[in-house]
Every structure is written in C-alpha cells, then in structure tokens.
Amino acid sequence: MTARVPQFHVDSEKFLADQERVGWHDGALWHLRYKRDLATQVVPDWEKLRDQAAAIKAHVLDHIPTLLSQFITNAEAAGWVVHLAPEADDLKRIVLDLLQKNGVTKAVKSKSMLTEECGLNHHLEANGVEVVDTDLGERIVQLRHEPPSHIVVPAIHLKRGEIGELFHEHLGTAKGEDDPIRLTRAARADLRKRFIGAQAGLTGVNFAVADSGAIVICTNEGNADLGTALQPLHIACMGVEKLIPTAADAGVFLRLLARSATGQPITTYSTHIRGPDPTRPGHQAHLVIVDAGRRRLFADDEHRRALSCIRCGACLNTCPVYRRASGHAYGTTVPGPIGAVLAPAMIGTAKAKELPFASTLCGSCTNVCPVKIDLHDQLLSWRRRLAREGHVPFSKRFAMKIGAQALSYPWLFSLGGKIARTFWGLARKGIPGPHAGWTKHRDLPPAPKQSFRGWWKSDGQNQGNPTNKDQDHG
C-alpha cells in the first residue's frame, strides 16, 4: 500500500467541502448498490451462494501452502514461468528485470490493485519504461497523476466535465467536449495506438486455479485480452490470496463478482489463461506471486478473513461514509470498509490508526460482502487492537476511562446528569471542549425537568403495574 500516512479526518473534510459533489458522488455509488440489489434478486439462493463462496475462501485460507505448491507445479507444467515476490520491492525488481531483459520500453497494463499497492508504475517509469493503464478509469487517473479512488470504478470521484478538460489537454478532444461517448471514443483511439506500440502486457489476476495452473482475469473492456494477445510478453501479477482450488470454484465467484460490483450478471470478459499461447512462437508468460505483508494477516486469526476479499467494491458502494468521504480520504490503495480492515495489517496499526474509526459500524458492508467477511465486526476488532497498542488518542482513552469509573457509581452518574441539566441552557448554545462537534451541526433537545430515575422514584413506581383485569391485551 502507499507509504503515506492516511489522514482520513483531514482528507474527508476536503471532499465534504464541495457539497454538490458529495451529493452527486453518493448518488452515483448508490446507483451501483441499487443495480447490485436488482442483480442479486434474480439469483435463486443468493445467500447460499455467499455461504458457498465464504466456505471456499475459508478452505483456501486454511490450505495456502498446499494450494500454492499445487498451483506452482501445474502452472509450470502449463508453461508459466513462476516468480515469487516476498515483498513489494521484489515484485518491482522482478518485473523491471523481465522488461529490461526483453528490451521493453513500452508496456500496457490492465487493472491490478496489487501493482497499485506496490507502486509498480512509478518504479517502471523511473527506470525508463513507459506504462500505460488501459482500463479507461485507470487511464483517467493516470493522466491526472492521482491514485484511483475506487477499486472497480477508479475515476468515480470525477465529473464528466473534468474528464473532458483532461482529454482536451492530453488527447486533443474539442474544448468543452463532455459527451461520454465521444470522450470514450477518443480514449479508445489513443489506447489502440498504445496497445499496438507496446512490447509487453502486464495484468492482474482475479483467480488462480490450483488444480490446473490457469489464471482468470475479469474485465469489462477486454483490455487485458488485447494487452496479452498482442504482446510477445505477458507478466501477470497476483497476491498469494488469489488461489482457489478448482475451476468449478471459479464458477461460484464469477456469479458473485460482477453482480456485487456493478449489478452485471458477469464481467464482459472472464478470460482463463493457462501459460503461454502455443500458437505464437516465442510467446512468454510470466507469473509473479506476491506476498507483500499478506503473511502477517495469515498469521492473525482474528483478521485473516479479510484476505478472502475478491475486490468487488460492493462494501465501498454501500458504505454511507465512503460515499460521502470518497476513496482518496482513506489514503490507501484499497479504500472503504475493506480498505480500513486491511490497512492496519498491511501498513501497520500506527499509520492506519484513523481508518477503523472511519465508520458508523452500520453493518451494511458485512451484508453485501459476497464472501461474507464480517467487515464491521473486523473494524470493531481493530479498534480494540488499536486501543491496546496505544494508538487511540489519549483524550479519547482518558474520557472512556473516566466515564467507565464514573458510571460505576449510580450516585455519581445521577449527580453528573443533574449538573448537566442545570447548565443545559448554556450548553445549547454550543458544548465546549471535546464534544463541541455535537452542537456544530445540531441543536440540543430541551433539558428535561427530571431524569427517568427521578420520575420513577416520585411517580412512576407508584402509578401501579396492571392488575389481572388489564392483562388481556394481545
């Protein structure tokens, strides 16, 4: 993941400042959630399908070493050259070496959150290799020199007018052109030249089938297919968690993936690739299997389930916080609920300390997750870990400690309430101190004359419970 320290509070406020954009962003993502709902309604036993996917992933997480060695054996038999990259730097080194050995100066790359996470593009560019992202959304953010804000729809934070300006500057479209079809055609024409001019195709991997040595790549634009079909060198990069036991298991995930992501029944292109193309003499197929911190998560029984993620983005689309904060506020390659669950393990609790708190714990993420990661419980569990490790701000921890002590004494609680109600009138104009956030946007309710316990003592208990005669309701 990116090296910078996420500053969720500061960065979400920047996005929030443009109220109109927030409303539009929320609506665009909610539309994806809506389409997802429609698509899941037509699948009989959707919930059982999720159970099945979760069971397969649980099996995978329990058998990574076995599946990995089975996959490598079968992949090599199929003609893949397999490379192991324990760290992000290893991935960067391996890919650059391969490109340099083959004299590659221009490469095309289809969508891969892993290479994004490892900073591959930057490394290759710094070493004289031009890399062009061929997914339209990825290309847009690449031209803007910014990271994707969503794992499926990377440029969802941008309006079409902004894309029009960008394309005017880089692709020579007419000034003021903001028609999506014409803009897409311009991007397509430009990308076509890049595809033809490149000497290597880089791709990610959605699923790696252990018992056949095949990989499955899902795209809507066919850009991975074109990128690998035209170039003599294919380098596929995958996180070790992408393993699945059999091709039949891929069937389960393919039914879930696109429905959860965008509400499509299946991705437009779901391509199985098993080694180099035998019809093309000299075609090379390399596979880089990356760990880059994943072993830390495997070893963490409480949080390893997060590695089941198939990167559909459904938890981002449904998250009411993500929809109003945008992906860039998270400061990590994978934003949203799943990003906030992965980040503490991947970049460390100290750096990621704000992210598990960037949630209301509403639980919608847990319900949409096609592989049933208990996302909101994972966030809560990370909060406990952060508190134990001292990464929750002292003011918060102190307040909670004092609170727990005071609330251990009913008389003290009662007295505190009485004092608060007495000074309520002043507080209504704005609560001072750490709770000022409440009155920044909200009026306080009027102070009640007495507490419930006061009422119970004076009136409530004496008003009497029902007699037998009253008890025939219902």
Add this chain to the structure above:
Amino acid sequence: MDVHLFVPCYLDQVHPEVAMATVTVLRRAGCTVHYSDQQTCCGQPMANTGCADDAAVLARRHLDLFAGKTTVCPSGSCTSMVSHHYHDLGLRLSATDEKTMHRTFELSDFLVNVLGVTDLKARFPHKVSLHQSCHGLRELGLGVMSERRDPPKLGPAEVLLAQVEGLTLVMPERRDECCGFGGTFAVAEADLSARMGHDRCDQLSQGDAEYMTGNDQSCLMHLDGIRKRRGKGPKAIHLAEILACQ
C-alpha cells in the same frame, strides 16, 4: 410477565419521556415493570472506541445487576451491546451471564415476538416515516435488511405501527440507510456525520411525513438535532411514544 427495564444512560438523563412511554406500553401489554436505579450504562461508548477493559467494567456491573432477569430496553443498539457484544470484551461469562444476555430484548421485539402483542390500542393520526436503526436491524434482525435476500418478513416495528389507529406509515426509498450517528463518530467526524444526517432527514421527509420514528433514540436525537438546526423535516418521535399515545 415480570420485566426489568434497562434504560440507556442518555435516555435516563436526556430523554426520560421515552423511558416513561416504555413503561406505559409495557404495562398496557400486561407486564409488571421493575426498575433498578443502580443501573447506569451498558458500556457501548467504551466498547465502540476500542476500550474493551473499560467497557468490561460496566458490562460486569450490568450483568450482575440484571442477573438472569427478563430485560427490556427501548434501544436496539444498547440491546445489541448486551446480547451480542458482551462476548467481545474478554469477560468470563457464566451460564447466568449468558442467560441474561439471551433474555435482553429490544422493546418492539419483546412485544411482538415474545409477548405476541401487536395491537397496543394506540392512536396517532399522522404520517410517519420509519428509520430502521442499524444495530437493531442488522445485528438483532428486527426487519428485512435491504442488502440480503432473505424471505420477506415485516419487522416488529412495522407490525406494531400497522396497528396504530390513524397512522400512515411511509418507508423511505433507501429503506435502511445509516443516519450517521455512530456514537463517538458523531463528534469525532462531526461534518461527515452531519452530512449523513442531512441526507437521512431528506429521505425520511419523503411522502410528506410529519414524524420520523424508530427504536433508537440516539439516532433520533442526532436526526432531530439536525432537523431543528436547519428548520425543516419531520419531527423525531420514539416508537414507544407513538405506541403510548391514545
């Protein structure tokens, strides 16, 4: 039936009328209501901040105080804290503790699914929109969750509201979107929380609703605070208050 009232700390001090309405409703449903003024807070704010040890102190107190009793609480969130999240705090839980957790019910759930009472002889001639608070909905299962493809079944709040004389129930287009309260989130991420609250107020205004109701006063307090500040939108009223009206 003897029931023991579990009154969330902020309700006790800031919204006693909701707890009072709860007493009225439970009595009307034929229950004998008991209340101990030794209760304070279930520990949810501490637990949601990650401070499990501090939460555990209050959880222990709560479990000892309500040991083995049938407990009713007019809040889905506080109920879920006791029934679901006391497992998260590293407490040693006895069989009695487990029973206490298991016997802790949210008010509408208790009325409909334990007592089998659906008609409280209430009258509330208004258009009301329902805000289904997240923890009651997604942790306690008090309704159909929009994300899941479970068999359709009305939640207890909808069942109860359907019997209220004169009441027209309006469900917002986004049936179960979070209001943005989120406990300490409301203060720590005040701007985000408020934006979510504004949007939720708009959604709950659909169909010209005069009131917005729900089973969690914390969400309603947040929404009503926003409504008052901006000067438009339906007034918040807790489900228990509607059921108490005659």
